[in-house]
Amino acid sequence: MGSIRFDKVDKVFGPRTGGVKALDSIDLEIAEKEFVAIVGPSGCGKTTCLRMVAGFEAPSAGVVSVNGKPVTAPGPDRAVVFQQFALFPWKTVRENIDLGLRNKGLAKPERDERIAGALKLMNLESHADAFPHQLSGGMQQRVAIARAYVLDPEVLLMDEPFGALDAQTRVVMQEELVRLARVNPRTVLFITHAVEEAVYLADRVAVMTRRPGRIKEILDIRSVREAENWDRHQKIEDVMDLESFVHLRTHIWKSLREEKGAHGV
């Protein structure tokens, strides 16, 4: 359970006013419990891909399906982690995490148990009764991840989740996410413009062209990770030093630079 499929998906924004083609014939299959990252230049439509899986937007042509069924509306089987956290400011950490469970109609003892588990998983136990504004950005994003994980979703959609965090916090969160993905694997669609992050986290990385976005190439990271045994290293900087990592990163980097043309980073 939890496979995602894009089948010749186009997206045109404002079709009545001439229209801007954001996505052009996207084909992508994500297997159950696979972690796929999409990287691309800004404005290439990578977030739009995620929003269509979430059910926030509909394709202009083609089909986006989860478990073989076309997506029609948002739902708790596809939990989203937003770049700007999107926590409810008037709810405590516990209440934020609880909302999805209450919507499922679960009884209080089970909810409490699952909340406790999610708090422990994200090291939030001592902040359960804090309000979001009392927490740092990194802590807020932990809450958002806990809120998504606690629903035990088939699919986890992460839209540049660490983009708003400072560099140190970002590294900690990336390591945590890898740990989480090992303990509790999910189908993950992860959007980012940080190439290292994508290579470090994902099983496969899809590189997109600039607008109108198409999938330019898909790299298999997992086979390299397993062959070179990246997981023997605990720390992200040690993995990033490996020749095989550098090779992949540089390849993606060059691929993206072609897209940015003369204005490349």
Next chain:
Amino acid sequence: MRDTPLSLAERIGWGALGLAALLGTWTLLTSSGLVPRPFLPSPGDVLGRMIELMSAPFAGATLPQHLASSFQRYAYGVLLAALIGVPLGLLMGWFRWLDDIVTPLFDALRFIAPIAWVPFAALWFGTGIGGPVLIIFAGAFPPCLINAYRGARFVEPRLIEAARMLGTGNLRTILEILLPAATPSIVAGLRVAAGLGWQSLVGAELIVAAAGVGFMMVQAQANVATPTVMAGMVAIGIVGMLIDIALRQGEAWLRRRRGLEA
């Protein structure tokens, strides 16, 4: 000029200066004989009349009794406006079809001044409690509805998306997402509503036959008892200010609690 904050003492000082200038000019006009007394009673006359009215009845009741009677009507009117306006505004902010039904009607009706309802208020709801309450309601209702609607309509879209992906139903979204998100706007609306409701009071009490500050003023006007009319005006001004101060405190408390400002 606006960017230098004043100290509390300075603010009180300037405020007192404004008040002193008003009272000074007023005293000068009346005591110099430039304006005849019945035309404009002096501040002393008004103050004296107010003190008298604290214990001596005029038009059947003392000033505090008139005020209490007015305040009761006022509270019913504003409460009714809030109880109908806020939920309706939130529902309109969430359900597009309701918005499409109510907005055109409301946009036409809200430009009719509360006082224009006086004949019908008396005709439909009588001159006891119903009629005056309707007029105050007419004054207080629009800001309740508009602010709840705007607050609900302009909730950060990300929060709505987060609620939807968590599987939140309509009722729970309205109560737990729209209502708290719209609360600052609703509270600001209630403050405006409280003010407009109080302003509608004199109009509402044109049709009252028993008691109320507005009633007292109408009676005094008929007797050309100008100090009494002005005493009523001052009382309305002071009570209105007190209501606003109380609501402002409530609003500030709410903002602090929500962590919106230090």
